Amino acid sequence: MSSQPRYFQQYPHADMDELADLIAELVQNPITIEDSDHKLIAYSSHGDSTDPARWSTIMGRRVPEKVLTRLWKDGVFQELLTQDDPVHIPAKEDIGLGKRVAIAIKRSNDVLGYIWAQEVNRALTPEDDEILRQAAKAAVSRLIQRQGKRKAEEQRRTEFLWELLLGNHSSEAAIRQKAESLQMQMPTTYLICIVEAAGARLDQYLYPLLMRDKLYWVVDGSQIILLIGRSDEKKDEWNGLLKKVEQFLADSLSKLVMQASEGKVIAGYGRAYSGGYAQIVKSYKEALHAVKVKKLFPRETEGIYGYHQLGIYRYLLQLKKWEEDEGYRNERLDKLKQYDRDNQTAMLETLETFLDAAGKMNVTAQLLHIHTNTLGYRLRRIEEIMGIDLENMNQRAALYLELKMAKINREQ
Amino acid sequence: MSSQPRYFQQYPHADMDELADLIAELVQNPITIEDSDHKLIAYSSHGDSTDPARWSTIMGRRVPEKVLTRLWKDGVFQELLTQDDPVHIPAKEDIGLGKRVAIAIKRSNDVLGYIWAQEVNRALTPEDDEILRQAAKAAVSRLIQRQGKRKAEEQRRTEFLWELLLGNHSSEAAIRQKAESLQMQMPTTYLICIVEAAGARLDQYLYPLLMRDKLYWVVDGSQIILLIGRSDEKKDEWNGLLKKVEQFLADSLSKLVMQASEGKVIAGYGRAYSGGYAQIVKSYKEALHAVKVKKLFPRETEGIYGYHQLGIYRYLLQLKKWEEDEGYRNERLDKLKQYDRDNQTAMLETLETFLDAAGKMNVTAQLLHIHTNTLGYRLRRIEEIMGIDLENMNQRAALYLELKMAKINREQ
DNA sequence: CTGCATTTTGTGGATATTCACAAACGAACT
DNA sequence: AGTTCGTTTGTGAATATCCACAAAATGCAG
Numbered sequence: 001m002s003s004q005p006r007y008f009q010q011y012p013h014a015d016m017d018e019l020a021d022l023i024a025e026l027v028q029n030p031i032t033i034e035d036s037d038h039k040l041i042a043y044s045s046h047g048d049s050t051d052p053a054r055w056s057t058i059m060g061r062r063v064p065e066k067v068l069t070r071l072w073k074d075g076v077f078q079e080l081l082t083q084d085d086p087v088h089i090p091a092k093e094d095i096g097l098g099k100r101v102a103i104a105i106k107r108s109n110d111v112l113g114y115i116w117a118q119e120v121n122r123a124l125t126p127e128d129d130e131i132l133r134q135a136a137k138a139a140v141s142r143l144i145q146r147q148g149k150r151k152a153e154e155q156r157r158t159e160f161l162w163e164l165l166l167g168n169h170s171s172e173a174a175i176r177q178k179a180e181s182l183q184m185q186m187p188t189t190y191l192i193c194i195v196e197a198a199g200a201r202l203d204q205y206l207y208p209l210l211m212r213d214k215l216y217w218v219v220d221g222s223q224i225i226l227l228i229g230r231s232d233e234k235k236d237e238w239n240g241l242l243k244k245v246e247q248f249l250a251d252s253l254s255k256l257v258m259q260a261s262e263g264k265v266i267a268g269y270g271r272a273y274s275g276g277y278a279q280i281v282k283s284y285k286e287a288l289h290a291v292k293v294k295k296l297f298p299r300e301t302e303g304i305y306g307y308h309q310l311g312i313y314r315y316l317l318q319l320k321k322w323e324e325d326e327g328y329r330n331e332r333l334d335k336l337k338q339y340d341r342d343n344q345t346a347m348l349e350t351l352e353t354f355l356d357a358a359g360k361m362n363v364t365a366q367l368l369h370i371h372t373n374t375l376g377y378r379l380r381r382i383e384e385i386m387g388i389d390l391e392n393m394n395q396r397a398a399l400y401l402e403l404k405m406a407k408i409n410r411e412q
Numbered sequence: 413m414s415s416q417p418r419y420f421q422q423y424p425h426a427d428m429d430e431l432a433d434l435i436a437e438l439v440q441n442p443i444t445i446e447d448s449d450h451k452l453i454a455y456s457s458h459g460d461s462t463d464p465a466r467w468s469t470i471m472g473r474r475v476p477e478k479v480l481t482r483l484w485k486d487g488v489f490q491e492l493l494t495q496d497d498p499v500h501i502p503a504k505e506d507i508g509l510g511k512r513v514a515i516a517i518k519r520s521n522d523v524l525g526y527i528w529a530q531e532v533n534r535a536l537t538p539e540d541d542e543i544l545r546q547a548a549k550a551a552v553s554r555l556i557q558r559q560g561k562r563k564a565e566e567q568r569r570t571e572f573l574w575e576l577l578l579g580n581h582s583s584e585a586a587i588r589q590k591a592e593s594l595q596m597q598m599p600t601t602y603l604i605c606i607v608e609a610a611g612a613r614l615d616q617y618l619y620p621l622l623m624r625d626k627l628y629w630v631v632d633g634s635q636i637i638l639l640i641g642r643s644d645e646k647k648d649e650w651n652g653l654l655k656k657v658e659q660f661l662a663d664s665l666s667k668l669v670m671q672a673s674e675g676k677v678i679a680g681y682g683r684a685y686s687g688g689y690a691q692i693v694k695s696y697k698e699a700l701h702a703v704k705v706k707k708l709f710p711r712e713t714e715g716i717y718g719y720h721q722l723g724i725y726r727y728l729l730q731l732k733k734w735e736e737d738e739g740y741r742n743e744r745l746d747k748l749k750q751y752d753r754d755n756q757t758a759m760l761e762t763l764e765t766f767l768d769a770a771g772k773m774n775v776t777a778q779l780l781h782i783h784t785n786t787l788g789y790r791l792r793r794i795e796e797i798m799g800i801d802l803e804n805m806n807q808r809a810a811l812y813l814e815l816k817m818a819k820i821n822r823e824q
Numbered sequence: 825c826t827g828c829a830t831t832t833t834g835t836g837g838a839t840a841t842t843c844a845c846a847a848a849c850g851a852a853c854t
Numbered sequence: 855a856g857t858t859c860g861t862t863t864g865t866g867a868a869t870a871t872c873c874a875c876a877a878a879a880t881g882c883a884g
Binding site for chain 2: 839840841842843
Binding site: 755757782783784785786789790793 | 860861862863864
């Protein structure tokens with residue numbers, strides 16, 4: 001093994017295109033080199049036969065979206081990110097992708113780029129794998145420079161995004177100018193989405209989203225803050241875009257929650273705005289509010305992500321604060337709690353379940369594992385104890401609000 | 413008629429007790445003179461036979477409560493207030509009141525006091541009625557002086573009450589002192605009640621309440637502001653008093669609303685407090701809030717008077733304000749309204765009725781005069797149009813709140 | 825332990841809800 | 855006039871709710 005040839009020893013600071021050609025000669029197949037954002041860096045020139053995927057990549061100077069999406073979905077990138085060896089990828093005819101082998105160019109755990117070797121002239125052997133391994137190592141030094149530049153730019157972009165999120169900006173014109181100088185295509189309609197995971201490594205799960213959709217994002221502690229929006233869809237109906245975004249979020253977030261079973265993943269997003277960029281602050285605040293509420297009421301807000309879907313929970317924190325300022329004590333609820341303490345009963349739970357079930361007897365009884373008539377009896381008692389009428393929607397709604405408000409302290 | 417004797421011509425500035433004795437001699441029956449507050453002014457001394465009512469009045473220097481209550485209830489005072497002639501009152505054994513005749517002492521329309529003539533020695537004739545008429549006239553000049561003093565004191569009391577209501581006071585001790593100097597017995601537990609009638613003469617209806625219960629009150633435009641509370645019930649259970657007060661209010665207010673059919677009578681009261689008098693401000697604000705809400709939602713708050721019974725309406729104005737501050741437009745409701753406009757339908761009304769009926773199909777259908785299945789169909793359509801789920805209590809409650817909020821502007 | 829009050833569960837019948845399916849209606853369009 | 859489409863009303867059957875009444879089960883004090 002130690003006698004293995006060093007294929008790229010004579011290649012210290014040459015051009016990346018030369019490297020691509022060199023690898024192509026060695027493995028006798030077309031080679032493509034991309035950066036970590038799947039932008040084309042170099043490609044071998046000799047190969048006359050190629051597949052639509054490579055052709056599109058070279059023409060567009062970036063790997064096509066649908067190819068990336070498919071490879072993320074099939075777990076190819078996950079493999080490339082986690083291991084140092086080349087990955088053999090079977091052909092995927094439907095997206096015009098022929099059989100090929102890929103390897104990630106890495107420095108420690110940072111992915112700097114990828115080398116792709118198509119298998120058109122001949123199949124790639126384990127020996128070719130070793131060639132690719134060495135090629136990936138050889139490419140590192142050059143890519144680090146690119147990476148360095150990108151990191152600095154990334155830094156400036158991050159700072160700019162924080163300015164937008166916190167509203168520390170002078171004017172709309174200044175924002176537009178700065179965005180242009182940073183080569184950021186600002187969307188016309190946008191919203192802020194926050195994804196938070198206690199101790200999990202979120203970026204792993206989010207990479208597909210971030211990469212595929214060219215989103216701008218910022219990390220704040222355990223939160224990832226995404227600016228979602230598209231500028232390319234010009235004049236598309238506002239509603240259409242909004243629905244698409246929401247669909248996308250609902251889908252990916254629910255998947256995310258399922259995957260990351262280790263820690264709890266919470267996500268929320270603000271409303272979509274299409275006016276000036278000053279609105280970003282609002283959407284960010286709304287997203288923060290959604291996340292806060294979802295932490296307080298995980299069960300109640302299950303499946304809800306958007307601020308506009310929060311229902312009563314949109315008001316609840318503010319209302320709670322108002323009650324406290326006014327010094328309002330809810331005597332009705334206190335009475336029921338006292339009754340529960342005195343008699344070792346679960347009237348409060350019964351009431352809450354009943355209200356959560358929108359007043360459906362059978363649903364409530366099933367949830368509580370009690371007989372329907374028992375539930376009926378308890379509700380009659382509750383009405384007596386609290387001096388209320390559960391048939392009255394005003395009282396029922398008020399009680400619902402007050403019950404959830406009372407939970408805020410308890411659940412903390 | 414012009415030759416009728418002038419019984420009291422020789423009586424210019426004599427003592428009131430002398431006047432009572434003089435009348436008693438003329439009508440040969442016991443006489444009692446009271447001021448407008450039913451406090452004893454003078455009584456004839458000759459009569460040896462009398463009834464328990466008169467006896468108690470003299471001993472307590474005021475007409476007993478239960479007698480007053482009964483006479484108000486039977487409409488005796490209403491008669492006395494509206495006419496200038498003596499009123500013949502049959503015996504009311506159950507309250508120890510023998511047969512008698514009474515006349516109000518009036519200057520123009522102001523009642524200064526009353527003269528009571530018992531019928532024990534002989535029945536009173538029309539001639540006696542003329543004597544009483546002339547006696548009432550003769551008493552006016554002396555009572556005006558009393559009235560003058562009372563008016564001045566009333567003025568100072570009114571000012572003091574306004575100070576309490578608006579919170580313009582220095583300390584609890586100062587309040588107590590001022591109350592004492594004005595000879596006002598401040599209650600230990602109290603609440604503020606506001607009764608408002610557009611153009612009606614409220615005092616007429618409220619007199620029974622005000623008199624019988626020795627309440628303090630203030631008039632502000634078309635509003636009468638009452639300070640309700642009792643100091644005599646010492647150490648009574650807080651709850652007991654509270655319930656009694658509420659019962660009293662609910663009863664009298666509903667009666668009041670029934671009687672005064674001319675203009676709309678609106679009444680509301682704040683919570684009951686038993687702490688310091690600084691809380692009066694809070695109860696007053698709460699009462700004002702209740703009245704405000706009842707004007708905005710007359711149908712929804714029918715039968716509700718107390719601030720604590722307002723349910724969601726307690727929050728609604730505040731919520732509305734927040735929504736406006738935030739610039740939140742409710743797109744879901746807008747959609748439904750748009751649908752109604754486009755298709756000449758009544759989806760909004762259907763939804764509101766359904767929510768008001770706490771989600772009961774049959775009740776809603778009956779209220780709307782439509783078939784149950786029609787209602788079911790409409791609700792399904794509403795869910796589609798608004799993109800909501802009416803089975804979900806959060807969404808249902810939020811919708812209920814938003815619907816009522818949206819009405820605030822519309823109903824103004 | 826027994827008696828007593830409260831709570832839970834059961835039964836049955838009148839009434840409501842939910843759902844699928846179909847007929848009837850009216851307005852708009854060709 | 856005929857054809858849509860959306861809406862309303864009807865029917866029937868399975869399921870749920872409401873009510874009164876009663877039988878267990880539970881808990882507590884004498």
